[in-house]
Amino acid sequence: xxxxxxxxxxxxxxxxxxxxxxxxxxxxxxxxxxxxxxxxxxxxxxxxxxxxxxxxxxxxxxxxxxxxxxxxxxxxxxxxxxxxxxxxxxxxxxxxxxxxxxxxxxxxxxxxxxxxxxxxxxxxxxxxxxxxxxxxxxxxxxxxxxxxxxxxxxxxxxxxxxxxxxxxxxxx
Numbered sequence: 001x002x003x004x005x006x007x008x009x010x011x012x013x014x015x016x017x018x019x020x021x022x023x024x025x026x027x028x029x030x031x032x033x034x035x036x037x038x039x040x041x042x043x044x045x046x047x048x049x050x051x052x053x054x055x056x057x058x059x060x061x062x063x064x065x066x067x068x069x070x071x072x073x074x075x076x077x078x079x080x081x082x083x084x085x086x087x088x089x090x091x092x093x094x095x096x097x098x099x100x101x102x103x104x105x106x107x108x109x110x111x112x113x114x115x116x117x118x119x120x121x122x123x124x125x126x127x128x129x130x131x132x133x134x135x136x137x138x139x140x141x142x143x144x145x146x147x148x149x150x151x152x153x154x155x156x157x158x159x160x161x162x163x164x165x166x167x168x169x170x171x172x
Contacts, residue, residue, distance in 0.1 A: 004028050005034070005049065006061065016062040042136035046129055057117070057118055064160060070158045083144055083149060086098075086113050087154070089160045090160075098153070098155065099153070106141065
């Protein structure tokens with residue numbers, strides 16, 4: 001029902017191992033792609049998306065973790081949403097904090113992390129992640145919003161957002 005996509009780079013093997021273990025504990029299919037040429041996570045996510053055969057896909061960075069109950073949390077919203085994001089536990093920072101969906105606020109800035117459950121046909125219909133955005137997840141959310149796809153926030157903690165020093169999110 002759900003596939004998980006994770007891009008990774010060299011030097012993050014310990015983080016990736018924990019990430020992979022968390023996806024396994026959640027009982028989900030996991031596609032991992034390395035980026036030895038430093039093409040960027042959008043390129044790797046788009047390449048991995050080509051192999052997805054499930055109706056839903058979750059994007060999980062290699063330093064983040066899913067909780068075992070993640071699928072049970074999001075599947076309750078499959079009928080009425082195309083993008084489902086849950087609350088999260090945050091380590092390594094104070095922001096971002098989970099908040100309910102607001103289209104106007106999303107257009108002004110990204111407050112939805114990449115770890116969201118997206119209808120596979122929806123992401124494919126908008127061409128996947130834009131590869132020319134610094135924060136490609138924000139670019140994807142705008143593409144999906146402009147195409148009329150439905151977003152929903154579930155105020156239940158489904159994953160762990162482990163912010164790392166010097167991350168692209170911090171720099172943007």
